[in-house]
Amino acid sequence: MIDPKLVLITTFIAFRCANREPNRNEHILTQFYNSSSRIEHLDHLSTDYELHFGSVTGKGINKSQLANLLKWDYALNPDRQILEFIKLARDTVILRSKEENDFSKLIKYPGWESVNTYVIDERGLIKLQLYQPRNETSYKPYLKPAIEWLVAHDSLRLAEVYDLKDKALIQDSVSATKWIKLLREWRASNLPTYRK
Structure with missing residues (x-):
């Protein structure tokens, strides 16, 4: 057994x-x-x-x-x-x-x-x-208000991280760091609009 x-x-x-x-x-x-x-x-x-x-x-x-x-x-x-x-x-x-x-x-x-x-x-x-x-939504419409604000307020620094002619991000570690700084400044300038 x-x-x-x-x-x-x-x-x-x-x-x-x-x-x-x-x-x-x-x-x-x-x-x-x-x-x-x-x-x-x-x-x-x-x-x-x-x-x-x-x-x-x-x-x-x-x-x-x-x-x-x-x-x-x-x-x-x-x-x-x-x-x-x-x-x-x-x-x-x-x-x-x-x-x-x-x-x-x-x-x-x-x-x-x-x-x-x-x-x-x-x-x-x-x-x-x-x-x-799986998501078909582009990030570009979300970035558009920041681009418009940066064109009006800081186009020189924007040109370091974004190709306006081709509407394309410059993607390297230096521009990534600059993007974060620029986006934080943009958010701070539009605080009531972009508050969570």
């Missing part, structure tokens, strides 16, 4: 082993989303990492290119949250997330919501990321 305790223990061990990979990947991505620095963020990526937007076609953004883009992101204190794990598998994770930062908060933009697919290698490093935006 089989000991019921042995069956229970064996079932528990089998269940734990079967669920080890998804839990490992959940832990990896939770740490990744809680990265407090650009270096820490990059430490979660494999050397052959690629980031794709919308669909996986052609060559994506590599780790070196991303390192440069993250200078802007981490200068703005990203606030990244995992909203939901959609799929947790051995090497693939799909999740829904939201990101805000000092820039978006100062212009009262609700943030960027997306669905991300991650492929994680055997070492626990992210090899591939597919970013699919």
Whole structure:
């Protein structure tokens, strides 16, 4: 006769082993989303990492290119949250997330919501990321009042961080820091309008 305790223990061990990979990947991505620095963020990526937007076609953004883009992101204190794990598998994770930062908060933009697919290698490093935006709202209408105010009150400093002709942000760590200062000045000048 089989000991019921042995069956229970064996079932528990089998269940734990079967669920080890998804839990490992959940832990990896939770740490990744809680990265407090650009270096820490990059430490979660494999050397052959690629980031794709919308669909996986052609060559994506590599780790070196991303390192440069993250200078802007981490200068703005990203606030990244995992909203939901959609799929947790051995090497693939799909999740829904939201990101805000000092820039978006100062212009009262609700943030960027997306669905991300991650492929994680055997070492626990992210090899591939597919970013699919979920909110279609652009930040530009939220930024427009600040741009108009800055054109009238401080066009020289605005020109250091914004290309008026192309209506495009200049995205590097220096301009990110300048943006925060300019947006705080704009908010302070319009305090009754922009109070929470």
